[in-house]
Amino acid sequence: MDLVYLNGDYVPRLSAKISVFDRGLLFSDAVYEVVSVIDGRLVDMERHVTRLERSLGELSINAFADWMAISQNLVAENKLREGLIYLQVSRGVMDEREYRWPAPDTAPTIFAFAQQRVLLENPMADSGMRIITRPDLRWQRCDIKTTQLLYASLMKMEAMAAGVDDVWMTRDDMITEGTSQNAHIIREDGVLISHQLDCRILPGVTRIEMLMQAKSMELTVEERAFSIDEAKNAAEAFVTSSTLLIMPVVEIDGHKIGDGRPGERTRAIRQNYMAAVQKASSKLN
Known part of the structure; x- marks a missing residue:
């Protein structure tokens, strides 16, 4: 390159x-x-x-x-x-x-x-991510994609030191987002919860297509903040970003999510997202 x-x-x-x-x-x-x-x-x-x-x-x-x-x-x-x-x-x-x-x-x-970068065949899609939570001490305009990434870098290093994959940041025990990803959960009843767009999170591009795919699968979508306890008690959890695409989360703060394996609905959303991306790519050829 x-x-x-x-x-x-x-x-x-x-x-x-x-x-x-x-x-x-x-x-x-x-x-x-x-x-x-x-x-x-x-x-x-x-x-x-x-x-x-x-x-x-x-x-x-x-x-x-x-x-x-x-x-x-x-x-x-x-x-x-x-x-x-x-x-x-x-x-x-x-x-x-x-x-x-x-x-x-x-x-x-x-x-x-x-x-x-390997995107499609990332082995983490099969194993899932392990996450820890930490306070969100960033500035109050996280909706602007600036290069002020020192705190995110510190949190990624803290995750590495803890032997996990990344950090979900929280304000008043409510999860905002990951260090470089949007965070989402799916309840047992099939309701997908994703933080609403406001100044506390970046409006993720991958998040847009993910929500479209989830709705096409007839999942109910709630755009709102969710708590650490909600996340730990969810059936499934995952992140979205341009680098990870749709990536399952299997553990939060040492607590197993669901059965500790990537969830079936998360897998389906990822597969549908990949298909949509590759279909769009073929139209350009």
């Missing part, structure tokens, strides 16, 4: 450089997107572009580019069959470090790169 995009040019990754006075570096004044690539095709690109442009608007960053063309070129030039495209936009470069940002017409810094 040698070729990257930087401010209008495609350059070797070792030649791509940004200023030390870039606000993305100094203040995390930047937003990003991660787009799945399956069979050499971008997954849900239009939804990712919509979310990227919303994030830019929420931070008043003036950035315009052909996001689709940039991403497609990176897929083609790097011969990427399965993996990710990472897109990042910062407010741009300052003359010196200053909290107040420069004039609105300051040129943003835009870069993107390709990354190989």
Whole structure:
């Protein structure tokens, strides 16, 4: 994955450089997107572009580019069959470090790169994820996909130290989301519960298609917060993200979910999601 995009040019990754006075570096004044690539095709690109442009608007960053063309070129030039495209936009470069940002017409810094990753045949889909819960101490605008990811990184390291796969974060004993995934549960009666869209969670792109697939399976969907106890007593649990797609959760804080194996309804949602993605990909060929 040698070729990257930087401010209008495609350059070797070792030649791509940004200023030390870039606000993305100094203040995390930047937003990003991660787009799945399956069979050499971008997954849900239009939804990712919509979310990227919303994030830019929420931070008043003036950035315009052909996001689709940039991403497609990176897929083609790097011969990427399965993996990710990472897109990042910062407010741009300052003359010196200053909290107040420069004039609105300051040129943003835009870069993107390709990354190989196993998505379809991830072995965790068969074993399931083990999760621990921790307080959600992030800022209050989690609906904006910024590069302020230090707390998420700390929680991923805490999960690693605990010998589990990841963390679900909580506020007042209510689960918000994972470190880089939306969190969901399914009750024994087939009701799927997913946190409502608000400033406490990122509006996941994979979550959109997952909910469509769940409704097509005639599962009842409730978009609301759920407690740690609800999650532990659920029949099934899972996460959604561009990197994990739909991934089952089999343990929370050492408590087995259901029978401790990936749930049948979760498996069905994952299979239906994969089929939908591959069908969309075939239409583009």
